[in-house]
Amino acid sequence: MLKISDLKAAVDGKEILRGLDLEVKAGEVHAIMGPNGSGKSTLAHVLAGRDGYEVTGGSVRFDGADLLALSPEERAHAGVFLAFQYPVELPGVNNSVFLRTALNAVRKARGEPELDAVSFLRLMREKLQLVDMREDLLKRSVNAGFSGGEKKRNEIFQMALLEPRLAILDETDSGLDIDALRVVAGGVNALRSPDRGMIVVTHYQRLLDYIEPDFVHVLAGGRLVRSGDKSLALELEEKGYGWLTGEAA
Amino acid sequence: MSAATTVPEASTRFGRLINERLAARHGDGPSWLHLRREAAATRFAAIGLPSSRDEAWRYTPLQGLLSREIGSSVPDAGAPDPAEVGAVLLQQTRVCRLAFVDGRFAPHLSRLIPLGAGTRAGSLREALRDAPAETLPDAGELHAFAAMNTALFEDGGRIHVPAGHGVDVVVELLFLASGRGDGAMHHPRNLITLGAGASATVIERYAGLGSSQHLTNAVTDIVLGAGAHLSHLRVQEEDAGAFHMGSVRVRQERDSRYAGFAASLGGAWSRCEHHADFAAAGASFAVDGLYLAGDRQFVDHHLDIRHAVPGCASRETFKGLLHGAGRAVFDGRIVVERDAQKTDAALDNANLLLSRNAEVDTKPQLEIWADDVKCSHGAAVGQIDPTQLFYLRARGVPEAQAREMLCLGFAQEVLDACPVPELRARLEQAVAQRIRVPC
Ligand SMILES: Nc1ncnc2c1ncn2[C@@H]1O[C@H](COP(=O)(O)OP(=O)(O)O)[C@@H](O)[C@H]1O
Ligand SMILES: [Mg+2]
Numbered sequence: 001m002l003k004i005s006d007l008k009a010a011v012d013g014k015e016i017l018r019g020l021d022l023e024v025k026a027g028e029v030h031a032i033m034g035p036n037g038s039g040k041s042t043l044a045h046v047l048a049g050r051d052g053y054e055v056t057g058g059s060v061r062f063d064g065a066d067l068l069a070l071s072p073e074e075r076a077h078a079g080v081f082l083a084f085q086y087p088v089e090l091p092g093v094n095n096s097v098f099l100r101t102a103l104n105a106v107r108k109a110r111g112e113p114e115l116d117a118v119s120f121l122r123l124m125r126e127k128l129q130l131v132d133m134r135e136d137l138l139k140r141s142v143n144a145g146f147s148g149g150e151k152k153r154n155e156i157f158q159m160a161l162l163e164p165r166l167a168i169l170d171e172t173d174s175g176l177d178i179d180a181l182r183v184v185a186g187g188v189n190a191l192r193s194p195d196r197g198m199i200v201v202t203h204y205q206r207l208l209d210y211i212e213p214d215f216v217h218v219l220a221g222g223r224l225v226r227s228g229d230k231s232l233a234l235e236l237e238e239k240g241y242g243w244l245t246g247e248a249a
Numbered sequence: 250m251s252a253a254t255t256v257p258e259a260s261t262r263f264g265r266l267i268n269e270r271l272a273a274r275h276g277d278g279p280s281w282l283h284l285r286r287e288a289a290a291t292r293f294a295a296i297g298l299p300s301s302r303d304e305a306w307r308y309t310p311l312q313g314l315l316s317r318e319i320g321s322s323v324p325d326a327g328a329p330d331p332a333e334v335g336a337v338l339l340q341q342t343r344v345c346r347l348a349f350v351d352g353r354f355a356p357h358l359s360r361l362i363p364l365g366a367g368t369r370a371g372s373l374r375e376a377l378r379d380a381p382a383e384t385l386p387d388a389g390e391l392h393a394f395a396a397m398n399t400a401l402f403e404d405g406g407r408i409h410v411p412a413g414h415g416v417d418v419v420v421e422l423l424f425l426a427s428g429r430g431d432g433a434m435h436h437p438r439n440l441i442t443l444g445a446g447a448s449a450t451v452i453e454r455y456a457g458l459g460s461s462q463h464l465t466n467a468v469t470d471i472v473l474g475a476g477a478h479l480s481h482l483r484v485q486e487e488d489a490g491a492f493h494m495g496s497v498r499v500r501q502e503r504d505s506r507y508a509g510f511a512a513s514l515g516g517a518w519s520r521c522e523h524h525a526d527f528a529a530a531g532a533s534f535a536v537d538g539l540y541l542a543g544d545r546q547f548v549d550h551h552l553d554i555r556h557a558v559p560g561c562a563s564r565e566t567f568k569g570l571l572h573g574a575g576r577a578v579f580d581g582r583i584v585v586e587r588d589a590q591k592t593d594a595a596l597d598n599a600n601l602l603l604s605r606n607a608e609v610d611t612k613p614q615l616e617i618w619a620d621d622v623k624c625s626h627g628a629a630v631g632q633i634d635p636t637q638l639f640y641l642r643a644r645g646v647p648e649a650q651a652r653e654m655l656c657l658g659f660a661q662e663v664l665d666a667c668p669v670p671e672l673r674a675r676l677e678q679a680v681a682q683r684i685r686v687p688c
Contacts, residue, residue, distance in 0.1 A: 048643050051635060076645035088640035092658030092665075101654065102644035109645065141658070158644065 001026045001063060001197045002166055008057035008222075009046045015056065016042045018222030024166065027194040031208055031233060032201045034219035035241045040201045041085055043219070044170040047199075048082040049075050062166065076102075077109030079165030083155040083172050085201075090142035095154070098142045099124065103161055127160040131187040148175035156187040167191070168199045173207035185210030205237035220245040259315040260297035260393070266320045267293055267400050278374070281382035289390060289399035298393045305392075308578040308610040309549050313518050314492050319464045322432040329427055329458055334358055337425065337456045342671045344452070345370050346421045352403040352435035358425075362418060367411035370420050373440055376407040385440065386470045386500065391524070394494045398468040402438035405467070408451060412444030412474060419669055421452040424467070428459015428488055439469040443477035445502070450480040450668065455495075457488030457515065464492040471497065473505035475529070480508045480668055486515040486679065489545075493519035501561075503529035509536035510667050511567075512676055513548050514683070520549035520578075523565075530560035537666035538567035539676075541683055542575030542607070552581035552596070556589035559619075563593075568663050569600040570656060570680070571607035579611040583626070587618040596626040601633065601659050603652075603684075656684045 049072035348358035406422035641651035
């Protein structure tokens with residue numbers, strides 16, 4: 001489904017990704033771990049198509065097509081979803097209007113009919129339960145004044161609505177207390193499916209207790225320096241990142 | 250007569266026009282009013298039209314107005330038929346409407362409904378016929394436009410709510426420009442007084458039915474008794490060729506509340522001023538404002554808030570959305586005098602520029618002479634936030650639509666303050682339509 005080959009990317013002229021390879025097949029959950037500043041969010045943003053991240057080499061194929069040639073909205077239409085590490089506040093933009101606009105844009109691109117108000121409301125209520133989100137958050141401006149936990153729930157809620165083919169979760173666990181983490185992870189697990197791929201980016205092993213990955217990769221020096229199964233995450237928890245990045249542990 | 254192009258020339262021309270028209274109206278209305286009008290004409294001659302040397306007019310170009318033959322014609326009084334006006338009228342809101350066409354009261358477009366004992370909503374011209382001189386506040390005409398209004402005003406709304414009375418229907422003062430013939434000028438004058446503890450919601454709306462180059466020069470005087478509460482919504486959606494000058498002057502007694510809303514969307518040139526003056530402690534004044542300017546549009550908002558007594562609050566939040574070659578000016582001035590301790594004042598202006606050619610001059614000012622006060626002011630001029638744009642696009646919203654959503658979101662924060670849902674919805678639509686025009 002996703003094939004990243006020798007990907008190189010720079011921010012402000014500084015090369016952050018230096019030849020990264022990764023293949024994600026449908027149904028797989030890949031965890032990408034790495035110290036702060038190692039480029040995890042850079043990778044997530046490059047995949048989602050954010051301006052200012054300059055791809056200087058390599059390729060990304062998504063379902064056989066050149067993902068990097070697409071605009072951010074085209075990537076979303078193709079089924080790529082990024083749950084932001086820092087969800088963006090949109091003051092004055094009503095959350096449910098936003099969700100409906102997004103969903104209908106994606107549906108339209110897929111050749112599906114737009115949802116009417118009633119079906120949309122029904123769908124929203126169903127998905128709200130998945131992340132245990134209060135309905136009144138739909139009436140507010142997108143993320144504006146939401147607590148950290150509410151913002152993260154809103155991200156996973158959007159993912160549940162948009163039903164992407166590939167979900168990239170950037171530090172979805174950061175800023176969550178243990179109860180919220182359980183709920184959010186439960187939502188993610190409910191969305192695991194044989195035809196959906198996931199990349200779970202995290203700094204801590206903690207999240208992986210709840211979302212069990214099929215593969216764990218360590219990002220350091222702009223590449224994936226080590227790959228393994230979930231036991232690698234436990235090893236990292238124990239030893240830190242130093243033994244892989246060349247620094248003292 | 251050729252059009253004047255300099256300020257002194259135009260002042261002379263307007264001064265002459267004022268005298269001619271004033272002479273023609275001798276005997277119309279009470280004698281005190283005629284004296285008041287003559288004094289205003291004299292004041293006009295003495296101060297003349299403002300120039301860019303006047304601090305309050307520094308960024309406000311008058312050239313466009315001066316170079317046209319405003320005042321050279323008097324439109325025929327042929328009133329538009331209701332069908333022509335239909336689209337402008339509020340349909341779902343229970344309103345008591347006083348309609349004026351080209352400055353004259355238009356009973357057939359009005360909708361007078363009883364407002365309860367002692368409450369009055371009607372023509373100011375009628376109301377002044379037998380009224381004593383103190384009825385009409387004498388604000389000492391700050392500038393030539395206000396003086397010209399006093400000298401020449403034809404009519405406008407007179408609203409009075411007696412003490413302790415609450416008006417539960419919305420009263421609307423609707424000023425329509427017929428759009429027949431260029432060069433007309435209208436001077437609407439409104440007077441709204443609320444007795445102690447009274448409350449009302451008043452819409453003051455200016456709309457056009459054509460595309461004439463006319464001048465609307467309006468003055469609205471508002472006097473709020475102790476504990477009175479007025480919600481005042483001023484909406485300017487004039488024709489594309491219109492010049493619009495509007496002054497709102499508010500005088501507040503103890504514990505009264507003025508909740509203002511101002512939207513300036515239309516006209517080629519428009520300026521709206523809010524002047525507030527507190528007579529006693531505990532009063533609060535607030536305005537939420539939104540202005541839009543695109544190609545061939547200039548829009549200007551001035552605030553002049555004077556805290557001379559202690560313990561009053563004022564808050565103004567204005568947002569501007571500028572596209573094409575639109576130009577805007579925001580000049581807010583709050584003065585807190587030495588005795589005005591415990592003043593709580595906040596002034597904020599934010600502008601969103603959607604094109605390289607759009608321009609704004611923003612100048613929020615605080616002048617504080619008291620030491621125990623809470624005051625803040627802020628101004629921002631920015632473009633669409635790329636992070637917000639990316640967030641929407643990453644959710645599949647196409648770029649053009651995402652920009653539109655962000656612009657509307659920006660305006661929405663002000664529109665949410667509009668307490669009449671139908672008017673709010675209409676404004677939302679008008680803003681959306683304007684944004685959709687390629688920026
Ligand atoms: N917008 C940006 N401007 C400048 N530098 C950036 C930007 N985003 C990331 N960086 C830099 O890129 C490197 C990787 O950052 P990031 O991808 O956010 O790491 P991680 O998510 O792994 O913590 C860091 O050195 C960071 O300072
Ligand atoms: Mg990060």
